[in-house]
Amino acid sequence: MPNSIDFRPVILAGGSGTRFWPRSRRARAKQVLALDGERSMIQQTVERLKPLAALEKTWVVTNEFLAHEIADQLAGVPRHQIIEEPVARNTAPACGLAAFLIERENPEAVLGVFPSDHVIADEPRFLKALQKGIAMAAAGDNIIVLGIEPTRPETGYGYIETGEDDGAQAALRVRRFTEKPNLNRAQEFVASGNYYWNSGMFLWSAKTLANAVREHLPETAPLLEKIASCFGKPEFEQVFRELYPKCENISVDYAVLEPRSAKGEHASHLYCVPAEFAWNDLGSWASLYEYQMETRLRGDGDGNVAESDGHLTIEAGNNYIYSPKKFVALVGVENLVIVDTEDALLIAHRDHSQDVGKVVKELGLSGRDELI
Amino acid sequence: MPNSIDFRPVILAGGSGTRFWPRSRRARAKQVLALDGERSMIQQTVERLKPLAALEKTWVVTNEFLAHEIADQLAGVPRHQIIEEPVARNTAPACGLAAFLIERENPEAVLGVFPSDHVIADEPRFLKALQKGIAMAAAGDNIIVLGIEPTRPETGYGYIETGEDDGAQAALRVRRFTEKPNLNRAQEFVASGNYYWNSGMFLWSAKTLANAVREHLPETAPLLEKIASCFGKPEFEQVFRELYPKCENISVDYAVLEPRSAKGEHASHLYCVPAEFAWNDLGSWASLYEYQMETRLRGDGDGNVAESDGHLTIEAGNNYIYSPKKFVALVGVENLVIVDTEDALLIAHRDHSQDVGKVVKELGLSGRDELI
Numbered sequence: 001m002p003n004s005i006d007f008r009p010v011i012l013a014g015g016s017g018t019r020f021w022p023r024s025r026r027a028r029a030k031q032v033l034a035l036d037g038e039r040s041m042i043q044q045t046v047e048r049l050k051p052l053a054a055l056e057k058t059w060v061v062t063n064e065f066l067a068h069e070i071a072d073q074l075a076g077v078p079r080h081q082i083i084e085e086p087v088a089r090n091t092a093p094a095c096g097l098a099a100f101l102i103e104r105e106n107p108e109a110v111l112g113v114f115p116s117d118h119v120i121a122d123e124p125r126f127l128k129a130l131q132k133g134i135a136m137a138a139a140g141d142n143i144i145v146l147g148i149e150p151t152r153p154e155t156g157y158g159y160i161e162t163g164e165d166d167g168a169q170a171a172l173r174v175r176r177f178t179e180k181p182n183l184n185r186a187q188e189f190v191a192s193g194n195y196y197w198n199s200g201m202f203l204w205s206a207k208t209l210a211n212a213v214r215e216h217l218p219e220t221a222p223l224l225e226k227i228a229s230c231f232g233k234p235e236f237e238q239v240f241r242e243l244y245p246k247c248e249n250i251s252v253d254y255a256v257l258e259p260r261s262a263k264g265e266h267a268s269h270l271y272c273v274p275a276e277f278a279w280n281d282l283g284s285w286a287s288l289y290e291y292q293m294e295t296r297l298r299g300d301g302d303g304n305v306a307e308s309d310g311h312l313t314i315e316a317g318n319n320y321i322y323s324p325k326k327f328v329a330l331v332g333v334e335n336l337v338i339v340d341t342e343d344a345l346l347i348a349h350r351d352h353s354q355d356v357g358k359v360v361k362e363l364g365l366s367g368r369d370e371l372i
Numbered sequence: 373m374p375n376s377i378d379f380r381p382v383i384l385a386g387g388s389g390t391r392f393w394p395r396s397r398r399a400r401a402k403q404v405l406a407l408d409g410e411r412s413m414i415q416q417t418v419e420r421l422k423p424l425a426a427l428e429k430t431w432v433v434t435n436e437f438l439a440h441e442i443a444d445q446l447a448g449v450p451r452h453q454i455i456e457e458p459v460a461r462n463t464a465p466a467c468g469l470a471a472f473l474i475e476r477e478n479p480e481a482v483l484g485v486f487p488s489d490h491v492i493a494d495e496p497r498f499l500k501a502l503q504k505g506i507a508m509a510a511a512g513d514n515i516i517v518l519g520i521e522p523t524r525p526e527t528g529y530g531y532i533e534t535g536e537d538d539g540a541q542a543a544l545r546v547r548r549f550t551e552k553p554n555l556n557r558a559q560e561f562v563a564s565g566n567y568y569w570n571s572g573m574f575l576w577s578a579k580t581l582a583n584a585v586r587e588h589l590p591e592t593a594p595l596l597e598k599i600a601s602c603f604g605k606p607e608f609e610q611v612f613r614e615l616y617p618k619c620e621n622i623s624v625d626y627a628v629l630e631p632r633s634a635k636g637e638h639a640s641h642l643y644c645v646p647a648e649f650a651w652n653d654l655g656s657w658a659s660l661y662e663y664q665m666e667t668r669l670r671g672d673g674d675g676n677v678a679e680s681d682g683h684l685t686i687e688a689g690n691n692y693i694y695s696p697k698k699f700v701a702l703v704g705v706e707n708l709v710i711v712d713t714e715d716a717l718l719i720a721h722r723d724h725s726q727d728v729g730k731v732v733k734e735l736g737l738s739g740r741d742e743l744i
Binding site: 021022309310312314315323326327328329330331332333336338340342343344345346347348349351352353355356358359362363366368371 | 393394681682684686687695698699700701702703704705708710712714715716717718719720721723724725727728730731734735738740743
């Protein structure tokens with residue numbers, strides 16, 4: 001990627017992440033936890049981008065519960081570039097606001113949107129794919145999405161249907177986005193060979209994204225532009241708090257990418273850069289377990305993954321254990337998720353780990369706010 | 373029972389009790405834990421006997437790991453009546469030593485042997501059965517065992533086959549003792565109606581038991597008599613430490629009761645007093661769970677028994693939870709035993725709770741003595 005490109009990572013870190021309860025809490029959501037390794041998910045995200053972007057170029061969009069912790073964890077990121085949404089409005093307003101803010105500084109800057117809570121195993125390959133995408137985004141009115149080669153018919157992800165190879169750049173034109181297909185369709189997608197998982201990582205110039213928001217969200221765009229115009233001024237917080245809740249609550253995929261893909265693959269300027277790195281969105285304790293087994297970070301011979309002060313298993317296999325300060329013994333149990341924290345203990349069947357969010361909901365209803 | 377009877381409870385509290393790990397440890401065996409209720413098992417045992425025996429009449433046989441804790445818990449029991457075995461030698465030497473010690477004070481005293489770690493739900497009925505047995509033991513050369521009406525074909529218990537009713541006293545003559553039968557035989561026993569579980573609670577006069585030990589353990593009896601003769605003297609501890617390890621390592625059932633029953637039911641003077649109280653030997657976490665469900669002490673509508681700082685279950689049933697300082701959430705799991713302590717966490721399938729002792733063994737082999 002040419003040195004002249006002004007690359008600006010925008011890290012989306014507003015998720016509440018109840019699915020990693022009891023480790024994740026309101027003020028300790030998934031993105032600020034070290035779920036995999038020594039550093040938190042958001043620290044890993046920023047660290048990975050360092051070869052392509054200095055910390056001063058990095059922006060974060062998060063919420064008031066997490067901003068303080070994130071500022072602590074990302075000491076090099078300028079505090080005013082850590083934006084605190086007054087309410088959650090999904091990814092379109094977050095990306096749009098970043099686009100308008102950065103457009104005011106440099107319309108040609110390439111803005112990269114990155115989720116703050118995914119894991120990527122092969123950083124050199126990640127950077128290679130990213131550099132390719134950045135160059136394409138800088139070269140014109142292109143929108144680039146990083147696509148992950150699907151390894152299973154996952155029904156919880158969005159899929160990208162790709163068309164012909166754009167020879168020179170080795171990217172693929174995007175035909176269509178499909179959110180969370182049923183199992184039959186997911187199986188067809190995986191078998192067909194030209195579908196990719198939507199990684200949630202996008203590249204576009206600030207002006208391309210800003211114009212796309214103006215085009216596809218004509219009511220929300222003026223609100224965001226007004227907020228952006230107050231940035232750095234005394235009235236910023238008040239305007240932000242007043243106008244942001246009025247923005248449409250919609251994802252950037254639905255708001256911009258899907259309508260854009262409907263234009264047809266040649267007119268849309270939408271490209272997919274296939275990524276060849278191991279990737280996982282860590283959507284649940286079960287995905288963390290699977291990712292750690294795949295990358296052989298902590299698995300023992302019986303398929304138990306343990307982060308604890310020692311563990312012992314007797315006729316017990318395929319369990320995930322998190323209990324950093326305590327010895328754990330498992331006897332005759334399988335496929336469990338066991339998470340031990342100071343004040344709460346979770347035991348879930350791995351197949352039910354999607355239901356952990358319900359626990360948090362119940363805790364709210366029963367007034368145990370100290371555990372949320 | 374006549375006031376003239378000098379009744380002396382002898383509480384056997386030497387067990388190491390690894391089956392309730394991680395709550396039970398070397399210095400906190402099952403008998404000193406409050407597994408069921410506010411008071412420890414041994415406190416409950418002594419408390420139950422109070423209407424029939426003052427604390428000064430009570431003796432305890434235990435080991436050096438537990439003696440201190442037991443002395444703390446049983447403040448009214450004279451410290452010198454809490455005997456510390458230098459090594460474990462099963463129940464025959466423990467009962468024999470108590471018999472020789474008490475025989476020296478009063479040969480006519482009725483000695484009641486009681487395990488320190490069983491639960492009994494209906495104390496008035498327990499006391500009624502006990503009084504009947506004490507009167508029979510005081511009346512002659514009789515040996516009385518409290519029998520429990522079997523409610524299931526348990527293969528882990530000893531069974532008592534009974535013969536004819538000894539009309540006047542409403543006790544049954546004992547025909548035979550059978551240790552841990554296989555499932556087929558256990559089923560026959562339960563169906564036949566004249567078999568009882570051996571509760572481990574025995575009544576006999578001091579001289580009857582002392583003479584039985586002299587008769588059936590001719591090599592061990594002189595060692596125990598020598599130890600008893602030094603009781604209260606400066607050389608006691610040294611003699612105890614020297615001779616006790618030379619005693620036979622055998623249960624009182626095998627050493628005395630089975631050979632005695634072989635004499636035939638009329639010559640043996642062996643009687644079974646059928647007890648009509650709910651009883652459980654709490655042999656494992658699973659038995660504790662079952663006992664608490666039966667007595668409806670803590671069960672919720674889904675069959676979960678919990679002692680915790682709150683708990684929440686989503687599609688989870690028939691679990692046992694002990695986690696007194698922590699909130700516990702269960703999602704999609706069944707038939708688990710979950711025990712959380714300061715430094716160790718156990719998750720076991722209820723059907724495997726007999727294997728918890730193996731964990732303790734493994735911990736010993738791997739040098740984690742602080743957890744034993």
